[in-house]
Amino acid sequence: PSLDESALGFGALWGFDSVGDRIYALDPRRLVGRGRWFRVSRQRPEAIATGAGGVWLASIGPPATRRGRTVTARRTGTLVRIDPTARRITARVRLGVPGAVLPLKVAPNALAITGAEVWVGLSGLGRVLHVSTRAMAVVGAIDLGPGRLQLAAGAKLVWALNVDRATLTRIGPGRASQSWQVPLPPGIAAYPIRLALGAGGVWVLWESDGGKSGFCRFAPASRRWTPCR
Numbered sequence: 001p002s003l004d005e006s007a008l009g010f011g012a013l014w015g016f017d018s019v020g021d022r023i024y025a026l027d028p029r030r031l032v033g034r035g036r037w038f039r040v041s042r043q044r045p046e047a048i049a050t051g052a053g054g055v056w057l058a059s060i061g062p063p064a065t066r067r068g069r070t071v072t073a074r075r076t077g078t079l080v081r082i083d084p085t086a087r088r089i090t091a092r093v094r095l096g097v098p099g100a101v102l103p104l105k106v107a108p109n110a111l112a113i114t115g116a117e118v119w120v121g122l123s124g125l126g127r128v129l130h131v132s133t134r135a136m137a138v139v140g141a142i143d144l145g146p147g148r149l150q151l152a153a154g155a156k157l158v159w160a161l162n163v164d165r166a167t168l169t170r171i172g173p174g175r176a177s178q179s180w181q182v183p184l185p186p187g188i189a190a191y192p193i194r195l196a197l198g199a200g201g202v203w204v205l206w207e208s209d210g211g212k213s214g215f216c217r218f219a220p221a222s223r224r225w226t227p228c229r
Helices: none
Strands: 005-009 012-017 022-026 036-038 044-051 054-060 074-082 089-095 101-103 107-114 117-123 127-132 137-143 149-153 158-162 167-171 180-183 192-198 201-207 213-219
Touching (some): 012 044, 044 117, 054 089, 054 107, 074 107, 074 117, 089 137, 117 149, 149 192, 158 192
Parallel strands (some): 005 044
Antiparallel strands (some): 005 012, 012 022, 054 074, 074 089, 074 101, 107 117, 117 127, 149 158, 167 180, 201 213
């Protein structure tokens, strides 16, 4: 299969094909190709994650058109929880700024899960939505400035990389008031492409226009960057 994005959980590898609007589930104990495509929504998938009782999929609908022309500058955004066994939607949350619509240049293409909380990054707008799985609703939002976002989750914290504004933001636990932000090191500020957690740090992968690449490690305890490589 051609997967745009994937996530491991519930004994399977989950991914999606945004062109065909399809979800894929592969049992990692079987040979490659023994998985199965299925469709749970008519909207285009943008991000996928596992945890908090299911497989979570953020998707976006097409703009309204009339005679082939776009007649609105907004479209619907949705977060759904999928039962990994039955492979059907068991909960749905509308995403909007405000309401249930998103500007055309905004996409919910970043997801992170901490405990029973789901975090949705709205790239373009630069906003992170806090979704409570108990209330099944958006209960908060944090604005990081217009730009493309990437999210990574630890046990209780979420880290957000704003690619265009070259910032790293710590979110949580639970309340936006406990968030803080640091700039990326000057040498990589124009080139961040990926965010990851591990080995006691937050890692930012960068790649320059000239083809050079490397990584930088941020130490949360000291709030300092180690030398980039």
